[in-house]
Amino acid sequence: MATGQQSGHVVHVSTASRSYDVRVVPGILDSCGQIVRSSAGGERAFIVTDTNVEPLYAARVKESLEQEGYVTSGFMFKAGEASKRAGTWASCLEAMAEAGLTRDDVVVALGGGVAGDLAGFAAASYMRGCSVVQVPTSLLAMVDSSVGGKTAIDLEAGKNLAGAFWQPSAVIADPCCLRTISHELLTDSCGEVIKHGVLADPELFASLEDRPINEPDYEMGELASVIARNVEIKRDVVDADERERGLRQTLNLGHTIGHAIEAASDFELGHGTCVAIGLAAIARASASLGICSQETAHRIERVIDAHGLYTDVDLPHEEIVRLAMSDKKRHGDGVNVVLPLEVGKVEVRRISMSEFSALVDAGCGSASCGKTAHLTRQ
Ligand SMILES: NC(=O)c1ccc[n+]([C@@H]2O[C@H](COP(=O)([O-])OP(=O)(O)OC[C@H]3O[C@@H](n4cnc5c(N)ncnc54)[C@H](O)[C@@H]3O)[C@@H](O)[C@H]2O)c1
Numbered sequence: 001m002a003t004g005q006q007s008g009h010v011v012h013v014s015t016a017s018r019s020y021d022v023r024v025v026p027g028i029l030d031s032c033g034q035i036v037r038s039s040a041g042g043e044r045a046f047i048v049t050d051t052n053v054e055p056l057y058a059a060r061v062k063e064s065l066e067q068e069g070y071v072t073s074g075f076m077f078k079a080g081e082a083s084k085r086a087g088t089w090a091s092c093l094e095a096m097a098e099a100g101l102t103r104d105d106v107v108v109a110l111g112g113g114v115a116g117d118l119a120g121f122a123a124a125s126y127m128r129g130c131s132v133v134q135v136p137t138s139l140l141a142m143v144d145s146s147v148g149g150k151t152a153i154d155l156e157a158g159k160n161l162a163g164a165f166w167q168p169s170a171v172i173a174d175p176c177c178l179r180t181i182s183h184e185l186l187t188d189s190c191g192e193v194i195k196h197g198v199l200a201d202p203e204l205f206a207s208l209e210d211r212p213i214n215e216p217d218y219e220m221g222e223l224a225s226v227i228a229r230n231v232e233i234k235r236d237v238v239d240a241d242e243r244e245r246g247l248r249q250t251l252n253l254g255h256t257i258g259h260a261i262e263a264a265s266d267f268e269l270g271h272g273t274c275v276a277i278g279l280a281a282i283a284r285a286s287a288s289l290g291i292c293s294q295e296t297a298h299r300i301e302r303v304i305d306a307h308g309l310y311t312d313v314d315l316p317h318e319e320i321v322r323l324a325m326s327d328k329k330r331h332g333d334g335v336n337v338v339l340p341l342e343v344g345k346v347e348v349r350r351i352s353m354s355e356f357s358a359l360v361d362a363g364c365g366s367a368s369c370g371k372t373a374h375l376t377r378q
C-alpha cells in the first residue's frame with residue numbers, strides 16, 4: 001500500500017455475471033495499479049478520462065499502473081454530458097485499437113459518471129468485451145454509476161438509449177478526489193444520495209436531514225462511510241437483479257421525470273439535480289394520490305432544498321410527458337414509475353400514458369418549498 005492511504009471500506013458485489021470489490025479508501029488512488037493487476041490482469045491498461053480529470057489525476061494513475069508493469073495509453077474527451085455520444089465512443093474504440101489493446105487487456109475508467117458510462121460501454125463492445133476497472137472521481141460516480149455495470153451513451157432521442165450491462169472487475173473510489181470538486185458539482189451528486197435514502201434507508205435519510213452531505217465540515221473518514229453505505233444499498237439491489245427485471249427498477253426513482261428534465265435542459269442541468277427534481281415531483285404526485293403521506297413528500301422536498309437542489313422545474317408538462325415517453329422504461333403505451341410509499345420504501349407501477357400525464361400535472365409546478373429551476377434552453 002502506498003503511504004498516505006487510510007483505512008476504509010470494502011463492499012463486495014456479487015451479480016449473476018461477475019463478482020468484484022468496491023474499495024472506498026481515502027488515498028487509495030496511488031495503489032490503483034495493484035488492484036487493477038490483481039483483479040483484471042493483462043499487459044496493457046487504457047485510461048479513459050475527461051479534460052477536467054486528466055490534469056488532476058491521470059499521472060498518478062498512470063504511474064501506479066506502470067509500477068505494476070502495465071504498458072499504458074489512453075483517450076481523453078471533452079468533459080461533460082455532451083461527450084456521452086456515439087462519436088466519442090467510436091473515437092475511443094479506434095484509440096483502443098491503435099494502442100494495440102487485446103481482449104485480455106484492461107480499460108481504466110477515470111472520472112465521473114460520463115467517463116464511467118462511456119469507458120464501460122467501450123470496454124463492453126471492444127472485441128466483444130474486455131475488462132474495465134472503474135475509478136470514480138465524482139461523488140455521483142462513487143455512490144452510484146461505478147457500481148452495478150450499467151454502461152451507456154445517449155442518443156438524439158434520449159438518455160442512455162444505447163449501452164450494455166458490463167460489470168467492472170473492480171471499483172476503486174478515493175474520497176480524497178472530492179477535494180477538487182466544486183461545491184456546485186458536489187451538490188448535483190447529492191440527488192442520487194437522497195434517492196438511495198428514500199428508496200432503502202430511513203437512517204441515511206434522517207442523517208441527511210440532520211446534516212446535508214455537501215456541507216464543508218465532513219471529514220474524509222465520514223465521507224468514506226456515507227459513500228460505502230450508498231454502495232451497499234445499490235449492491236443489495238444489483239446482486240438480486242442485475243438485469244433490471246424487477247427490483248433494480250427501483251433505482252430509477254426520480255428518473256422518469258428526471259431524465260426528461262435533463263434532456264429538456266439540453267444537459268444544462270446535471271443528472272443529480274434532475275433526479276432530485278424528479279424525486280420531489282413524484283413524491284408530491286404520490287402524496288396527492290394518497291400513495292404516500294403529505295409529511296413524507298414534505299420531508300423529501302425539505303431535504304432536497306436543504307442540499308441546495310431545486311425542488312421543481314418551470315417546464316410545460318406536455319414536454320415532460322413527451323420526453324419521458326422516449327425513455328427505456330416505456331412499455332407499449334405505458335411507462336414504469338417508481339413511487340415512494342414512505343421514506344425507505346418504494347413501489348414500481350406500470351401506468352398508462354394518461355396516468356403518467358396526470359402524475360406530472362400533480363407533481364410538477366406544485367412545490368411547497370425550495371427553488372424552481374428555470375431553463376434557458378427550451
Ligand atoms: N451507470 C449508472 O448506473 C449511472 C448512475 C448514475 C448516473 N449515471 C450517469 O452519470 C453521469 C453523471 O455523472 P457525473 O455527475 O459524475 O458527471 P460527469 O462525469 O460529467 O462529472 C461532472 C463534472 O465533474 C468533473 N469532475 C469529476 N471528478 C472530478 C474531480 N475529482 N475534481 C474535479 N472535477 C471533477 C468532470 O470533469 C465533469 O465536468 C450521467 O451521464 C448519468 O447518466 C450513470
Ligand SMILES: O=C(O)C(=O)C[C@@H](O)[C@H](O)[C@H](O)COP(=O)(O)O
Pocket residue numbers: 144148150152159160192244248251252255328
Ligand atoms: O443502476 C441503475 O439501475 C440505475 O438506475 C441508477 C441510475 O441512477 C442511473 O442514472 C441509470 O443510468 C439510469 O438507468 P437507465 O436505465 O434509466 O438509463
Ligand SMILES: [Zn+2]
Pocket residue numbers: 144192255271275
Ligand atoms: Zn441516476
